[in-house]
Amino acid sequence: MLKKLLRGIFSLAGVIAGYGVSEAILQIPSMQQWGFLSNSYEKLLFLIFISLIFGIIFYLLSPKIYSAIAELIDYVEKNAQKLTVGEIVYGAVGALIALIITSILSRPLLSIHEVFGPLIVIVLNIIAAIIGTDIMIKKKNDITNILLSLKKTGTTKEKKSKTTTKSVPKVLDTSVIIDGRIFDICETGFIEGPLIIPNFVLDELRHISDSSDSLKRTRGRRGLDILNKIQKELTIETQIWEGDFPKIAEVDSKLLKLAQNLNGKVITNDYNLNKVAEVQGVPVLNINELSNAIKPVVIPGEEMTVDVVKDGKESSQGIAYLDDGTMIVVENGKKLIGERIDVIVTSVLQTAAGRMIFAKPKES
Known part of the structure; x- marks a missing residue:
């Protein structure tokens, strides 16, 4: 049905085209001077004849034209399916911009010739639209980045003395405050605020700092000093709950x-609290795990030089330490206490509580 309809349309277009051509022929001055087709009857027959000839030609060519149009539509559809919605939008914008620019610049060409002038302008517009579409699709990422950077620049506000973010709250444990490393970690910017300091943790710190035990008292006061430094010296947001x-x-x-309750995380270095939190499904940031993660990687077979400082749990073991505090258990190292020896790593035990290296003396 569609093919028949298109054939009829093409035939009608051929008749119209033939009529236009025959009218143009009759307007030729030489035709009028020689007296060809001088009377109205001859002109009418000529118009009908030429119109029918063009109609027949278009009718016969309509299947090929239809096939060409169908192939063009299929080609456009296949290529359009490969494009994302964003690429289609960018391509349309590029074509529109190119058409506007070309229409303005090519306006003088219209006066060159009444037929060829507009034809040249149409061809230039088609070429410009294709080029504009291609450029915009290929450069869409660069254009997007530029637009985003302009948006960020326009919405940037003055920085406040305290950096306030909508990140996950971090609840500080008593042990991690006394430990003190949380201050250095926050200072490097690896942890975002807000830091939540519960009032019951402060009460526990005060209780420890008032203890009769000098060691506990020192640890409690150290924790209070660390909290004071966090609040005064860091730009990270802190809140007292x-x-x-x-x-x-x-x-x-x-x-x-x-x-x-806060949908936050607990920062601690307490191994037992870490395990209980895992059972209850509470996210935990363990300072000891972070410390272990950034320690140099030690693999079995690696050689190192250590000082054996004491005996181990087993009768023949010796204990040594790395500079970062990692304990090294040396097999048959008890007799080498007080000596600096070369050892070969046999295995590494990694837990949330720390890292332990097992080694044996290197044979001379």
């Missing part, structure tokens, strides 16, 4: 409950 959980007695359980 004033609430409490009266029905929960243990501080560790309160920490986990608070982290659940």
